[in-house]
Amino acid sequence: MSSLADAFKPHEKLAAQLIPHACGTDDGSHDIAHILRVFRNALRIHAEEGGNGAVLAAAVLLHDCVSVEKNSPLRAQASRLAAEKASGILAGLGWQADDVAAVAHAITTHSFSAGITPETIEAKILQDADRLDAIGAIGVARCFYIGGRMNSGLHDVADPRAETRELDDKRFAIDHFPIKLFKLAEGFQTLTGRRMAAERHDRLVAFYNDFLEEIA
Incomplete structure (x- = not known):
């Protein structure tokens, strides 16, 4: 555990406390590797935008502590459920109420499905850092x-x-690009x-265009 927590420097001590609670699913797109990528995105943004580093780190580490499958009717509630669980975890570690509330707000508002506007810099950074992991090469993967988890096909053969x-x-997985992924870059907060x-x-x-060209 210590070596994994060390990857979350300079918040490795906090990471050691929270990693056991971090992942609420076996979904490989919301695993500890995803959380680490989001953490690194968040650090890059935090370095330029500021904010409370400990609040941000806790929000990143616990933002997926309750995970709901994409096809579940409870999907829009996932971030609220995660915020509630995170609040209990941090309160149990002796965090001040204001900081717990700040983490909960960031987690609640990070989700695309929740549709809630982030109000604090930490919440804005978490939302941006998480959405960065949904676009680019990682987003494609x-x-x-x-x-595959949802048993979708790659594309419609006829159209x-x-x-x-x-x-x-x-x-069809490729349809997710115009439905959602292409829209994400327009909504970044910082x-x-x-x-x-x-x-x-x-x-x-570029990937989308290459994909369609190759199957043409």
Whole structure:
């Protein structure tokens, strides 16, 4: 555990406390590797945008402590449930109520599905850091991994570009690009996050175009 916690420097002591609670699922797109990537994204943004580092680190470590599958009717409630669980964990570790509330707000608002606007810099950074992991090369990999978990096909053989049909990312993984992934870069909260998102968005578009060209 210590070597894994060390990857979360300079918050390795906090990580050692929270890693056992961090993942609420066997979903490989929301595992400890995802949390570490989000943490590193958050550190890059935090270095330029500021905020409370401990609150941000705790929010990152616990933002997926309750995970709900993408096709579950409870999906929109996942971040609220995670915030409630995180609040109990941090209170049990002796955190001050204001800091617990700050972490809970960041976790509650980070989710695309929740549709809640983040109000604090820590919440804005967490949302940006998490969404960065949904675009770019990592976003492509996660999209198809999740498609496999949901038993989706790669694309519609007859109409891969959805020119004469409705987009349906429950049936075809590639449809998730225009349905959601291409829209994520528009909603970033911080200047640093927007800059990072623009680079990853370009990679996402390039993959999509190459994919469609190869199956044409």
